[in-house]
Amino acid sequence: MLELFLTHLQAHGWALQRSPTPGFPEPLARRYPRCPEDWLVLLASVRSLVREDGGAWFLCGPDYAGQTDSAFRWNEWELLSLETAGDDAAWRAEIRAFWDAHLPIVLSVAEGYAYYALSLADGSVVQGSEPEFEDCRTAAPSFRDFMGQVLQGQIQL
Numbered sequence: 001m002l003e004l005f006l007t008h009l010q011a012h013g014w015a016l017q018r019s020p021t022p023g024f025p026e027p028l029a030r031r032y033p034r035c036p037e038d039w040l041v042l043l044a045s046v047r048s049l050v051r052e053d054g055g056a057w058f059l060c061g062p063d064y065a066g067q068t069d070s071a072f073r074w075n076e077w078e079l080l081s082l083e084t085a086g087d088d089a090a091w092r093a094e095i096r097a098f099w100d101a102h103l104p105i106v107l108s109v110a111e112g113y114a115y116y117a118l119s120l121a122d123g124s125v126v127q128g129s130e131p132e133f134e135d136c137r138t139a140a141p142s143f144r145d146f147m148g149q150v151l152q153g154q155i156q157l
Helices: 002-011 026-031 037-045 076-085 089-100 143-151
Strands: 014-018 046-051 056-058 102-108 114-119 125-129 137-140
Touching: 002 014, 002 037, 002 046, 002 143, 037 046, 037 143, 076 089, 076 102, 089 102, 125 143, 137 143
Parallel strands: none
Antiparallel strands: 014 046, 046 056, 056 102, 102 114, 114 125, 125 137
C-alpha cells in the first residue's frame, strides 16, 4: 500500500525524494517506542516528501535528525506551545505529556499551522492546528487507514 500511496501523492503534486535513510533517530525512538510498522517503512525509504507549493510536508528521517534547511523543526508546534506556557510548570507538563504521546508526521503551514500525528496510545492518526495544538481529533484509526483515506480522497493533504 505504501507504493500506491507515494505514487498517488506524486500524481497530486507532491515531490518525493527516495533514498535509504537511517530511519528514526535513536533519541526519538526512545521517546516514541511504539511507532506503526507502516510508518517506519516509509521513514526507511523516503528522504523527503513535500507538497509542490511547500505548504505541507511529511516529516522524514532527516527532519527528525535536524538535517534539513527547513525553517520548522519536527517538534515546532510543541516548542511553540511550551513558549506560550511560559513559566507555568503544570501547563508545560501537560504539553510535554501530550507530545510524548503524539509523534508529528505531517506539518502544514498552508492555512495556519497544522499537523497530523501518530497517537502512541492507540496507533491512530490525529489532526490538530493552532492555536491549541494539543486539542486534536482522530483523523484515521491507523496509519494504514490514513493512507487509504488519502487514496480515496477522504483526507486532503
